[in-house]
Amino acid sequence: MTALTEAAxxxxxxxxxxxxxxxxxxxxxxxxxxxxxxxxxxxxxxxLVGDPVAGDTAHRLLPAGTAGHVLGTDGQGRDVLAxxxxxxxxxxxxxxxxxxxxxxxxxxxxxxxxxxxxxxxRLIMRTLxxxxxxxxxxxxxxxxxALGSGLSNAIIALAVILVPPxxxxxxxxxxxLVDLDYMEAARASGASRSAIALRQVxxxxxxxxxxxxxxxxxxxxxxxAGLSFLGLGISPPTPEWGLMVSEHTQYIYSAxxxxxxxxxxxxxxxxxxxxxxxxxxxLLDVRGEVRA
Amino acid sequence: MAGYLGxxxxxxxxxxxxxxxxxxxxxxxxxxDPVASMLGPTGSPEARAALHARLGLDDPLPVQxxxxxxxxxxxxxxxxxxxxxxxxxxxxxxxVNTLIxxxxxxxxxxxxxxxxGALTGLRRTGIAARIGNAFALFSIxxxxxxxxxxxxxxxxxxxxxxxxxxxxxxxxxxxxxxxFNHLILPAITxxxxxxxxxxxxxxxxxxDVMSMDFVEALTARGxxxxxxxxxxxxxxxxxxxxxxxxQIGYLLGGVVFVEAVFAWPGIGLLVYQSxxxxxxxxxxxxxxxxxxxxxxxxxxVDALHxxxxxxxxx
Numbered sequence: 001m002t003a004l005t006e007a008a009x010x011x012x013x014x015x016x017x018x019x020x021x022x023x024x025x026x027x028x029x030x031x032x033x034x035x036x037x038x039x040x041x042x043x044x045x046x047x048l049v050g051d052p053v054a055g056d057t058a059h060r061l062l063p064a065g066t067a068g069h070v071l072g073t074d075g076q077g078r079d080v081l082a083x084x085x086x087x088x089x090x091x092x093x094x095x096x097x098x099x100x101x102x103x104x105x106x107x108x109x110x111x112x113x114x115x116x117x118x119x120x121x122r123l124i125m126r127t128l129x130x131x132x133x134x135x136x137x138x139x140x141x142x143x144x145x146a147l148g149s150g151l152s153n154a155i156i157a158l159a160v161i162l163v164p165p166x167x168x169x170x171x172x173x174x175x176x177l178v179d180l181d182y183m184e185a186a187r188a189s190g191a192s193r194s195a196i197a198l199r200q201v202x203x204x205x206x207x208x209x210x211x212x213x214x215x216x217x218x219x220x221x222x223x224x225a226g227l228s229f230l231g232l233g234i235s236p237p238t239p240e241w242g243l244m245v246s247e248h249t250q251y252i253y254s255a256x257x258x259x260x261x262x263x264x265x266x267x268x269x270x271x272x273x274x275x276x277x278x279x280x281x282x283l284l285d286v287r288g289e290v291r292a
Numbered sequence: 293m294a295g296y297l298g299x300x301x302x303x304x305x306x307x308x309x310x311x312x313x314x315x316x317x318x319x320x321x322x323x324x325d326p327v328a329s330m331l332g333p334t335g336s337p338e339a340r341a342a343l344h345a346r347l348g349l350d351d352p353l354p355v356q357x358x359x360x361x362x363x364x365x366x367x368x369x370x371x372x373x374x375x376x377x378x379x380x381x382x383x384x385x386x387x388v389n390t391l392i393x394x395x396x397x398x399x400x401x402x403x404x405x406x407x408x409g410a411l412t413g414l415r416r417t418g419i420a421a422r423i424g425n426a427f428a429l430f431s432i433x434x435x436x437x438x439x440x441x442x443x444x445x446x447x448x449x450x451x452x453x454x455x456x457x458x459x460x461x462x463x464x465x466x467x468x469x470x471x472f473n474h475l476i477l478p479a480i481t482x483x484x485x486x487x488x489x490x491x492x493x494x495x496x497x498x499x500d501v502m503s504m505d506f507v508e509a510l511t512a513r514g515x516x517x518x519x520x521x522x523x524x525x526x527x528x529x530x531x532x533x534x535x536x537x538x539q540i541g542y543l544l545g546g547v548v549f550v551e552a553v554f555a556w557p558g559i560g561l562l563v564y565q566s567x568x569x570x571x572x573x574x575x576x577x578x579x580x581x582x583x584x585x586x587x588x589x590x591x592x593v594d595a596l597h598x599x600x601x602x603x604x605x606x
Contacts, residue, residue, distance in 0.1 A: 130310030134583045135545020142579040145567050146318040222435040226549055229437050230564055245437060256445045263438035274433040
């Protein structure tokens with residue numbers, strides 16, 4: 001799972017000897033602005049641009065800067081800007097939903113494992129370890145290919161590979177909490193296991209998991225677009241960045257810069273989410289001891 | 293050392309069993325009846341039932357699993373639906389090509405990662421360190437297919453500096469120089485993510501070691517900077533080995549996109565093509581072989597780790 005947990009796993013040691021500055025770095029702030037812009041584009045962008053599916057084959061492969069088509073047109077004469085803006089929605093969703101799913105399921109599994117006895121903990125965590133024996137991308141491809149192409153199947157495949165690393169973060173954090181005094185107090189006061197899990201553990205496990213998951217979003221966007229690029233995501237003609245890359249690659253000789261547009265969009269989104277995730281991690285001083 | 297290796301080998305067995313179960317499940321969740329597609333629309337219900345029985349599809353799932361496992365272990369991955377040929381030789385030929393790309397990219401990533409990690413770890417301020425840090429963060433975030441396409445667009449297709457795709461020039465040529473030319477862009481593309489990760493890991497490891505007491509003690513004793521650095525570097529080797537080994541393993545997965553973009557005839561391209569053809573036996577075998585290679589690489593890394601760091605043998 002190459003960079004899967006990478007973004008969240010490396011403690012920043014620059015500030016190891018001096019007191020930590022509780023301030024977002026300039027690059028993290030810039031990244032936050034870009035992320036907000038991307039989200040706004042996904043929300044309202046499609047209202048501002050034309051029909052992303054309507055094509056006019058008489059005007060195919062127009063270069064960028066043509067009147068009426070700021071980014072030109074694609075191989076079927078569809079406006080590239082309209083498709084790029086409209087595609088933001090699905091590209092973002094396809095990246096966010098697996099992370100959200102993994103956050104919920106992974107936290108559930110991790111907290112359960114951390115609170116249960118030796119055997120319960122072993123059963124859950126050793127089972128999840130199996131997923132670490134696969135190169136993550138390949139496992140996602142195998143699952144998505146078995147389920148058949150389609151956006152929801154790609155999302156399921158991604159969610160499956162994201163659960164184990166999140167569960168590890170939640171489990172590590174839970175086990176750190178178990179021995180603390182206030183947990184002892186809660187047990188002594190007769191609180192039930194589920195009450196302890198919900199009221200004592202969950203609120204304390206949530207912050208690191210949230211920060212960790214923020215760092216996963218960039219990666220999830222890259223992977224989901226990657227699955228579409230391989231033909232395992234959304235089916236044409238719906239616009240989505242990974243699919244656009246794959247469509248535009250056909251014209252790499254006649255219109256080479258066409259493929260660069262969606263490729264750059266994915267790159268910008270990925271960098272923005274990763275820099276923001278990095279900044280948040282430093283800000284909140286969360287250290288995920290996990291590698292996937 | 294032998295005991296450590298033995299224990300590590302034993303730990304690999306349940307992992308491999310788990311891997312095989314996961315792959316088997318992905319085969320079983322495929323919708324549709326394979327027999328129906330094998331016989332076509334003309335197959336009678338009797339013929340269908342007979343083929344079902346012959347293929348063992350009526351057996352309980354555990355029985356089917358062990359039958360499948362027995363075949364896979366002996367290198368029998370079945371027949372490709374699209375190529376009508378045995379899967380095993382196809383997959384192993386592709387694996388060799390993938391390993392060539394993986395090793396080239398891995399070597400590049402380690403060199404780049406070490407340089408940038410050392411630079412940013414030893415000089416924490418200044419323009420070079422800033423560029424190094426930015427590069428590390430950027431390279432971790434770049435999607436391989438994006439950067440691969442950009443390299444093709446700017447360096448290969450227009451400028452003609454490098455071949456656009458494939459592994460060898462189809463019109464004669466061949467040989468090492470030809471292979472090397474074809475290897476450069478895919479290797480750079482695949483190396484970026486691991487290079488960034490190794491750089492960041494090595495940087496924090498350098499920072500850790502340089503703040504240890506022994507560095508100060510050696511300096512106080514009057515050792516030259518170079519000799520102090522040699523001692524310090526020695527202490528970063530174990531973590532470097534772990535992360536570099538892991539990254540080479542992860543490259544096996546990451547190269548899927550690189551191979552798809554550059555049409556490099558490895559496991560990734562094979563899997564990519566098999567997706568369009570719905571050729572599931574090839575996809576499963578490709579993933580199984582990659583996972584196996586991945587587990588093997590991790591094993592070798594752990595063995596080396598035990599060799600250089602006696603502390604973890606216990």
